[in-house]
Amino acid sequence: MSEALIAVFPGDGIGPEVTAQARAVLERCGERFGFPLRFEEAVLGGVAIDATGEPLPQASLDLARQADAVLLGAVGGPKWDDPQSKVRPEQALLALRRELELFANLRPIQIHPRVVDAAPLKREVLEGVDILFVRELTGGVYFGQPSERRQGAAGREAVDTVVYDETEVRRVVDLSFSIARGRRKRVTQVDKANILATSRLWREVTREVAADYSDVAVEDVLVDAMAMHLLRRPADFDVVVTENMFGDILTDEASVLTGSLGMLPSASLGSAENSFAHRAGLYEPIHGSAPDIAGRDLANPLGSIMSAAMLLRHSLGREEAASAVEAAVNAVLDDGLRTADLNQPDTRQVGCAEMGAAVVEKL
Ligand code: IPM
Ligand code: MG
Numbered sequence: 001m002s003e004a005l006i007a008v009f010p011g012d013g014i015g016p017e018v019t020a021q022a023r024a025v026l027e028r029c030g031e032r033f034g035f036p037l038r039f040e041e042a043v044l045g046g047v048a049i050d051a052t053g054e055p056l057p058q059a060s061l062d063l064a065r066q067a068d069a070v071l072l073g074a075v076g077g078p079k080w081d082d083p084q085s086k087v088r089p090e091q092a093l094l095a096l097r098r099e100l101e102l103f104a105n106l107r108p109i110q111i112h113p114r115v116v117d118a119a120p121l122k123r124e125v126l127e128g129v130d131i132l133f134v135r136e137l138t139g140g141v142y143f144g145q146p147s148e149r150r151q152g153a154a155g156r157e158a159v160d161t162v163v164y165d166e167t168e169v170r171r172v173v174d175l176s177f178s179i180a181r182g183r184r185k186r187v188t189q190v191d192k193a194n195i196l197a198t199s200r201l202w203r204e205v206t207r208e209v210a211a212d213y214s215d216v217a218v219e220d221v222l223v224d225a226m227a228m229h230l231l232r233r234p235a236d237f238d239v240v241v242t243e244n245m246f247g248d249i250l251t252d253e254a255s256v257l258t259g260s261l262g263m264l265p266s267a268s269l270g271s272a273e274n275s276f277a278h279r280a281g282l283y284e285p286i287h288g289s290a291p292d293i294a295g296r297d298l299a300n301p302l303g304s305i306m307s308a309a310m311l312l313r314h315s316l317g318r319e320e321a322a323s324a325v326e327a328a329v330n331a332v333l334d335d336g337l338r339t340a341d342l343n344q345p346d347t348r349q350v351g352c353a354e355m356g357a358a359v360v361e362k363l
Helices: 015-033 046-052 058-066 090-099 166-181 197-210 223-232 244-258 302-314 319-334 352-362
Strands: 004-011 037-041 069-074 104-110 130-136 144-152 155-161 186-191 217-222 239-242 265-269 281-285
Touching (some): 004 015, 015 037, 015 319, 015 352, 058 090, 069 090, 069 302, 104 166, 130 166, 186 223, 197 217, 223 244, 239 244, 265 302, 281 302, 302 319, 302 352, 319 352
Parallel strands (some): 186 239
Antiparallel strands (some): 104 130, 144 155, 265 281
16 A cells, blocks of 8 residues: 655644644544555745745645645734735745645535534524535636736726636536535535626536536525525535635635634645546645634644545545544534633533544544
8 A cells, every 4th residue: 555645734823733633633544544644744834934935935845746635734924914025924825726726625614513502693594504615726816917016097006807717617616516416416606797707707617517417406696695695594505616715705704604713624626537536635724823822722623633534535535534533523522522712611621732632532
């Protein structure tokens, strides 16, 4: 059996703390299920700027390219926030997504029954919520050119560009339909087609792709309406596919449904010849670097640990281990353990390290 190489980029803020727990979970899975894993760590983001002057040093990019999967913590922090600065930690993330062509960002929104009371919405609204967001990750306004500040006739002006070609749209929409087939067979395409030309292209291409999936229901929803539906009737959605920036915004909103941003994993995938599994990918929690709680053993490692489960599933094809990790997380929550973000009067607060150890213990 060949050894899988996992590149680990702990990054900034709480990144190192949560990533250490996810790595321990992966190591445990390797032992228990008998597959060899090799880990290599490298710098990325603010720590990389400090060490090398660049947010994504060549050595880190090379490591990511060689790896079977990348486990990432978080990037950014006040230390590197100067808006005038030419280098910013976030550039590392964008460059990595782009360089590895990770065009599909999977962000599952599931609600653990024991955590539902920590969410600000009513229990009835949250019952049965199981959404998979597929956010396009390598196009749109994040990468469109020109993107600059300049001197205009009326003074300072700035421009950003939203651009998509049909290939970029088709591959992510097609992946969404193929995933929907294995779920509840519904795809919701979110856009702003009443205003944006790019959105009208998304609609057109979505219709073309849908023709190949007659067993999957499809609808188009405007992004402003979707923002509302997510809070009023979230259980109605199955797979939601959308462009880069709408996906960024809607997934932060959707995270509120689960009670804590700290619980949510993500997988960023590139193309695979014919199957959904076994593709190189980047796995990271949705939460950011949370500098206010960094280094204090307060972070919730479950988003990172659930990301490790996605890594096992999508990049290593280890479904059994992936399900075991998810079951272990549920078991720990059932035992009443909670990090500070989710603690309630009837649960027991634990730190990041203890939460990680509890998951490993269940495995
Ligand atoms: C995310 C983050 C990033 C994004 C930032 C950190 C660049 O918000 O992954 O959702 O906007 O894509
Ligand atoms: Mg975001």
